[in-house]
Amino acid sequence: MSIFHDLDGSVTGYPDTFVGRADNYLIRHPGCLTVPRWNGMICAGKYAQLYIQARRPENLTLSIARAAYHSHPLRLHGVNRGVSYQQYQPVVMLAEAYLIQWDGRAPEEVILYPVNFHRGDWLYVALCYPKGTVFTVVGDLYQRQTGKAHSVKRYVAATSRHSVLNGADERRFYFDSLTGSSINILGQQRFHSLAPGRPSGASLVHTMVPVCPPPSP
DSSP: OOOEEESSSTTTSSTTEEEEETTOTTTOOTTOEEEGGGTEEEEOSOEEEEEEEEESSOOOOEEEEEGGGTTSOEEEOOSOOSSSSEEEOOEEETTOEEEEEESSSOOSEEEEEEESOOTTOOEEEEEEOOTTOOOEEEEEEEETTTTEEEEEEEOEEOSOHHHHHTOTTSOEEEEETTTTEEEEEEOSSEEEEEOSSSTTSOOOOTTOOOSSOOOOO
């Protein structure tokens, strides 16, 4: 679900604002101005796009919700057809927390790739997986001009959610075995969330259903 940046204010009358659908709670905040005749809203804030790639399986519907509006998820179908991975491209509000769920067995591999992020920009991202999942989380810096990655590092499992949320400069992730959510901090990097067992070093238990239930239709 895309948004429009009214840089000079010629459309909305408010320079440097964004226009989105009124039901898009990924970008909504209390300062947004609802415009009923457009079925839309005008919002000021910092936004970016998050590319989410999923492999094995690649035919899932993704549900993403902002923590502040967790009862209003956005459901996305992938943009790819006939390829080995599926891609989703939501627009998100920076410096916020998001929960990602699936309508079936969680993918064995997920790649989160921030686009239009600038130095100091960040998100909290929680991914839902079955209890007992063992992760390999790898981060790298990706140069779009050359198509090459560098500074590849493995994320370290943290002992608590608090240590992740308060250590944004450290590459850590936390898996909550009670809720089935993996908490990661996403900044100026892309990182791969994998579960071990496949030749790539990652695999989930294929027959298990995610603990975080699929959203209701």
